[in-house]
Amino acid sequence: MAYEIVAVGSSAGGVKALMAVLGELPTDFRVPLVVVQHLDPWHDTALAEILDRRSRLRIKLAEAGDVLEPGVVHLAPPNRHLLVRPGGVLELSATDRVKFVRPSVDLLFESVAAVYGPAALVCVLTGTGSDGSAGAEMVKARGGTVVAEDPETAEFKGMPQAVVKAVPADLVLPLDEIAGALVGLVKGTRTL
Template identity: 60%
Template sequence: MSAPAREPLGRFDVVAVATSAGGVQALSALLGALPADFPVPVLIVQHLDPRHDTTLADILDRRSALRVKLADAGEHAEPGTAYIAPPDRHLLIGADGVLSLSDRPRTQFVRPAADLLFESVADAYGARAVVCVLTGSGRDGAAGVVAAKTRGGTVIVEDPETAAFAGMPHAAVRSEHVDHVLALADIPTALHDLLVATRP
């Protein structure tokens, strides 16, 4: 049974993050700078080898004050927790805040795909969503950025000039649907200003 939808607590209710090559270091830096009482859930797509289990959640959990875990189908996304898409499963969220996992075909040659996560966040939360594209090769995330921005969301992209791998950030910037292009070290501050400083 789905959890009841919650009344919005602030201007934003969810953050979705996408990364690929170079992502472990980028996620360590980003999550490591967020406080344990971060007011919204963080949903993460990191492109992973589908043939193997991953210890990424355990690694990041040790490096962050947030709780970090692999997402489970049917669980309700909670503030102060980061949920990572499992290998070879798309991560989606509904308007009730309940997570789902999908075996739908690959998008941009990958599963999990940032595009599908961002699109589901845009559909569920509209202007109350923040999406972030970090280091990575390829174009995954660019279409999702357009979906998020078109529905009123806020888009942050790691500066391609300083990203370890510029493909995903470049593709997102070229979409022309980006609000902020920032060095990785500046993204936690931007999230704080958007999500913490604006809450009642």
């Protein structure tokens, strides 16, 4: 299967986890990435700049109307849901919170599943709560691939554990193996 997008969700402990994963991805990573990290809704964030300094990929805060491109990471801005529409066009939404959060990993994953179906690769990292589990179910239902950080080694196990309980995750890995797995899956050198 050729993947066309990688979507990542994280919450508590996520900044460190995102640094670990995004920092290991090579410059020739062939697909676009979209990321929801739960952020303080009332403050601007420097997260894109922080991650950009630690990654070989370009990392930017998503803006409405952005079009996804390979090797660029689009990060959901504070207090906005990030959705992917046909053609890889990004949409930002201020609709109601989902599971008490905005941006919502579930909404991102559901939009990715709807647009990309079996070409969707999603990954849930550390976090509290269960955001991401309903979206992971949708991704699996459409034939996509779900990777979860191992709840036993995650800094906060809530989100990855909810995903592993909700769906048969394709891969459950410790944090330090996730970047390599994503690269292998995208390149087609790793099987599930």
